[in-house]
Amino acid sequence: MMEQLINPNVKNIQISGIRKFFNMVEGVQNVISLTIGxxxxxxPSHIKDVAKQAIDQNFTSYTANAGYLELRKAASNYVKRKYRIVYHPESEIIVTVGATQGIDIALRTILTxxxxxxxxxxxxxxxxxxxxxxxxxxVYLDTRNTGFKVTAEMIEKAINNHTRCLILPYPSNPTGVSLTREELKEIAEVVKNKPIFVLADEIYSELxxxxxxxxxxxxxxxxxxxINGLSKSxxxxxWRIGLVFAPAYLTKEMIKVHQYNVSCxxxxxxxxxxxxxxxxxxDGRLMREEYVKRRDYVYERLVKSGYNTVLPNGAFYFFVKIPTNFQLNSFDYCLKMVKENGVAVVPGSAFSEYGEGYFRLSYACSMEKLQEGLNRLLDK
Structure with a gap:
């Protein structure tokens, strides 16, 4: 009886397909995992050293809801130098508990x-x-025929009187695809001066x-x-540090949600x-250089084995078409790979219906692990 009182919005959402898959294969022995995100x-050691010092110096109290001003100033300088975007640390930046919490407070502020x-x-x-x-x-926009890139034309056709927000996660998880300056300009022209917010999830911007x-x-x-943060860069x-950058009229509302959600x-x-x-x-430079080596190695192996995929220009994922000879949906294909080949990749169906027929492979692991994982995935 009490269960009927639970918020239907909560009851109607599902555990992610990624987690569902992990739960099913948990406990299978001797599996090479190419799933990690x-x-x-x-x-880096110099970051850990500062954290140790902060503990010893008793920086263990609440901070301002928006985060230490020194941190917001550093974040402002960082994105200005890196990406030519300007945000005032006092009024246009919020430090969040990871990028996910930043996305949550943004959407709860702008959506009705x-x-x-x-x-x-x-x-x-x-x-x-x-x-x-x-x-x-x-409302999903199908990018499978445009190299996994959303286009200005697609967006323009989809906009109606109910459209409140466009989410742009680039570079993309799961495809590793990003958008060029010209493509972003075209998208900006479509939504400019319309009552539509753009949530730009740029957590992979350094990759x-x-x-x-x-x-x-x-x-x-x-x-x-x-939306950005330090998880990938x-x-x-x-450590769960996200960063939200937005004009002051928005941050003054988002900070309310943030305050009652996590305090700081x-x-x-x-x-x-x-x-x-x-x-x-x-710090991200050396990691980025290593990811490029891994990306090129994986791409060469996939292409030589006849697999169809787009060459990623960011993040650390490949989104790979499942060969038609398997005649399996993505979940069953990935389950088969775990049980019979001893290698785990993520079913494409976890990334919306437009991911069906694909799998996601992560190269955020050592070259040795990649070599063995690809041997098991491709050579059997």
Whole structure:
């Protein structure tokens, strides 16, 4: 009887397909996992040293809700130098408990029941539940025929009177694809001066290869909420530091949600984050160089074996078409790979219906592990 009283918005969302798959294969012995969505590098020592000092110096109290001002100043300087976007540390930056919490407070601030959110599919599964919890509706845009890139034309066709937000997660999880300056300009022109926010999830911005990362906030700052953080750039997933950049009229509302949600991010992690964004300004460079080597190796192996995939220009994933001779859906294919080949990859169906028929392979692991995993995946 009491179960019937639970919020239906909560009951109607599901555990992610990624987690569902992991639960099914948990306990299978001697499996090479190419599933992990976090850097395999340790957090740089100079960052850890600052955190240790912060503990010894008793920085163990609440901080300002928006985070230490010193950290917000460092974040402001970081994105200005790296991406040419300008945010005032006092009024336009919030330090969150990871990028996910930043996405949550942003969506809860801008969405109301009945509004719609445009998302490029396939896409990371963490957005849809948050949209639904806010009473809004996710509307997917199929990018399978455009190299997994959402286009200005697609967006323009999908916009209606209910459209409130466009989510742009680039570089993309699960495809590793990013958008060029020209493509972002075209998208900005479509939504400019319309009552539509752009949530730009740029958590992989430091892991862009060949070309520099460009933020759509450069073109439409008054409509854009930029989500970033230190998980991927500085290998700090467990430190849980996210960064939200938005115009002051938005941050003054988002900070309310943030305050009653978590009060503030960890004081120790914030001290470490200051080091990451200052003395660690170039920490991501060596990791990025190593990811490129791994990417090129994996791409060569996949192509030589006849697998169809797009060459990623960011993040650390391949999104690979399942060969038609298997005649299996993505979940069953990945289950088969675990049980019969001893290698784990993520079913494409975890990334919306537009991911069906694919699997995600992560190269955020050692070259030795990649070699053995690909041997098991491709050579049997």
């Amino acid at each position: 976090q850097p395999d590098f340790p957090t 029941p009945g509004t719609e959110v445009l998302l490029p599919g396939p896409i990371y599964p963490g957005y849809e539940p948050l949209i639904k919890l806010a009473g809004a509706k996710p 862009v290869y060949e070309k520099e990362h460009v933020s759509i906030a450069e073109f439409i700052p008054e409509q854009t909420i930029v 500085h290998s700090m997933t467990g 991010a960890s004081s120790i992690s914030q001290k470490a984050a200051i080091a990451a964004l200052t003395t660690g300004f170039y």
